[in-house]
Amino acid sequence: MKTTNYKLQIVMLALAAMPANLAQAQVASHEATPIKNMVAANSAPAASPGLSPVMQVSDKPVVRINGTELTDRDLLREMLTIFPYARQHNGFPKAEEEEIRTGALKMIEFEELVYQEAERRKMTVPAAKLQSAETAFRSQFPTPEAFDEYLKTEMQGSRQLLRKKIRRSLLVDAMLKAEIEDKSKVTLAEERAYYDKHPEAFRYKENFVIQTISIMPSDKANDAVKQDARKRAEDAWTKAKATKNYEEFGLLAEKVSEDDFHVNMGDHKAVDRDKLPPEIVKAALAMKPGQVSDLLQLGNFYTFFRLNAHTPAGKAPFELVKDPLRQELQKEKYERLRAGLDKKLRQNAKVQEL
Numbered sequence: 222m223k224t225t226n227y228k229l230q231i232v233m234l235a236l237a238a239m240p241a242n243l244a245q246a247q248v249a250s251h252e253a254t255p256i257k258n259m260v261a262a263n264s265a266p267a268a269s270p271g272l273s274p275v276m277q278v279s280d281k282p283v284v285r286i287n288g289t290e291l292t293d294r295d296l297l298r299e300m301l302t303i304f305p306y307a308r309q310h311n312g313f314p315k316a317e318e319e320e321i322r323t324g325a326l327k328m329i330e331f332e333e334l335v336y337q338e339a340e341r342r343k344m345t346v347p348a349a350k351l352q353s354a355e356t357a358f359r360s361q362f363p364t365p366e367a368f369d370e371y372l373k374t375e376m377q378g379s380r381q382l383l384r385k386k387i388r389r390s391l392l393v394d395a396m397l398k399a400e401i402e403d404k405s406k407v408t409l410a411e412e413r414a415y416y417d418k419h420p421e422a423f424r425y426k427e428n429f430v431i432q433t434i435s436i437m438p439s440d441k442a443n444d445a446v447k448q449d450a451r452k453r454a455e456d457a458w459t460k461a462k463a464t465k466n467y468e469e470f471g472l473l474a475e476k477v478s479e480d481d482f483h484v485n486m487g488d489h490k491a492v493d494r495d496k497l498p499p500e501i502v503k504a505a506l507a508m509k510p511g512q513v514s515d516l517l518q519l520g521n522f523y524t525f526f527r528l529n530a531h532t533p534a535g536k537a538p539f540e541l542v543k544d545p546l547r548q549e550l551q552k553e554k555y556e557r558l559r560a561g562l563d564k565k566l567r568q569n570a571k572v573q574e575l
Contacts, residue, residue, distance in 0.1 A: 277293075278292075278293055278294050278297055279293060280292045280293065280294055281293055282575050283295070283296050283326065283574070283575055284326065284329070284330055284572065284573065284574050284575060285571075285572075285573040285575060286330060286333045286334060286337070286570060286571070286572050286573075287337060287570055287571050288571075289333060289337070291329050291330075291333060295329050296322070296325055296326060296329060299325035299326075299328050299329050300313065300321050300322060300325040302325075302328075303321050303324055303325055303328075304317075304321050326574065330572060331563050331566075332393055334563070334566040334567065334570055334572075335393050335396045335397065335562070335566065336389050336392055336393050336396075337566075337570075338396060338566055339392040339393065339395065339396045340392070344392055344395055344396065346388050346391045346392060346395070350391065351384065351387065351388055351391065354387050354390075354391060355383070355384060355387055358383075358387060397559075400558070400562050401555055401558045401559050401562060402555070404554075404558055405551050405554040405555040405558055406551065407547050407550045407551050407554060409543070411550065412539075412543050412546050412547050412550065413539065413543075415546065415550060416539050416542070416543075416546065420536065423536050423537045423542060424534070424535070424536045424537075425532070425534065425535060425536075425537065426493045426494060426495070426534050427493070427494040427531075427532065427533050427534040428491045428492055428493050428494060428531075428532050429491070429492055429494065429497065429501075429502075429505050429528065429530070429531050429532075430489070430490060430491050430492075430528075430529040430530035430531075430532075431488075431489050431492065431501070431505070431526040431527065431528055431529060432467070432470050432471060432474060432482075432486060432487035432488050432489065432526060432527045432529065433474070433478065433480060433482055433487050433489060433524055433525070433526045433527075434457055434458075434461060434470075434473065434474045434477060434478040434480075434483075434487055434524065434525055434526070435478055435479055435480035435522055435523065435524040436450045436451075436453050436454040436457065436477075436478075436479055436522060436523045436524075437450075437479045437480060437521075437522040437523075438450040438521060438522065439521075440521055442521075447521075450522070450523065451523065453477070454516060454523035454524075454525075455516060457473065457477045457478075457525075458513075458515075458516045458525050460473055460477075461473055461513050461525060461527070462513050464513070464527075466511075467486075467527070467529060468486075470486075470487065470513070470527045471486025471487055471488065472486070474486055474487030475487070479522075480524070487526075487527075488529075491530070491532070498519055500517050500519060501514075501517070501524075501526065504517065504526075505526075505528050505531065506531075508528045508531075509528070510528055510529055510530055510531065511527070511528070511529075512527070512528055513525060513526070513527050514526050514527075514528070
């Protein structure tokens with residue numbers, strides 16, 4: 222895990238912000254939307270501009286793994302899992318289609334290898350769990366007729382085939398849980414060890430949280446325009462001094478400010494000291510949160526700001542970062558274990574991409 226990837230400042234300045242959920246392998250289980258509805262055909266709507274039409278499905282093999290063939294139907298279903306917006310736009314982004322296809326192919330290969338390993342180990346699925354999963358799957362359909370249509374188009378009309386696919390998915394889930402998910406758990410001691418070993422990852426710079434209002438005449442503006450800008454800036458500053466809170470200042474910023482932050486109530490969020498103009502830093506250091514600065518001239522434009530917070534440089538305490546740190550460490554451990562399992566299963570497998 223690279224310490225530069227750990228966004229500590231987000232933890233410190235927005236405690237509600239958390240790292241993404243653990244990246245888990247997606248099982249292309251039982252998509253309730255029949256694939257035939259996504260197949261490009263003469264009667265299908267054209268793909269949106271910049272998209273390639275969804276590929277034709279002919280159930281031809283795309284890969285053979287230890288003698289078991291996976292088809293373009295399996296591949297398309299996984300591609301739709303990776304890029305679900307293809308359903309809305311009837312196509313995949315042309316620039317990314319090959320990458321989506323490659324990723325989907327590797328995923329269905331991995332899933333099949335995991336399934337075959339589960340069978341080799343003679344893993345089983347309790348009958349009650351299988352029945353429960355089948356019931357849950359059927360509940361996705363609005364009517365019995367819709368379910369029957371799915372069986373007809375996707376399962377050759379066979380409930381036995383559907384049950385077989387659900388069992389397959391449950392076995393894959395069980396294998397992933399045993400070999401990756403359970404093993405990727407991180408202990409409190411491991412968290413503490415990482416925290417102590419990488420102190421720089423948890424240090425944060427001095428920063429200021431500010432809202433600005435700026436009046437910005439063109440560099441080529443004549444004296445009359447510049448004088449008008451000065452007057453408007455003074456009027457805005459007088460009104461800002463009368464504001465009592467974040468919202469009042471922000472509404473004024475949205476109304477009169479000409480900088481890019483006016484659309485967000487003038488809010489810059491947290492900005493490191495070294496990224497602010499010296500004039501603003503000097504003013505902010507003499508202020509208390511809630512105060513409005515004097516009117517400042519920076520080059521050709523005028524600005525002033527409301528100081529909302531000032532955080533000196535420091536190091537986040539372990540208790541504050543331990544929960545997001547655990548999630549980040551588990552995510553990386555999960556991905557590492559998954560890659561290792563994929564490599565191990567491929568070593569003695571015969572994988573032929575067709």
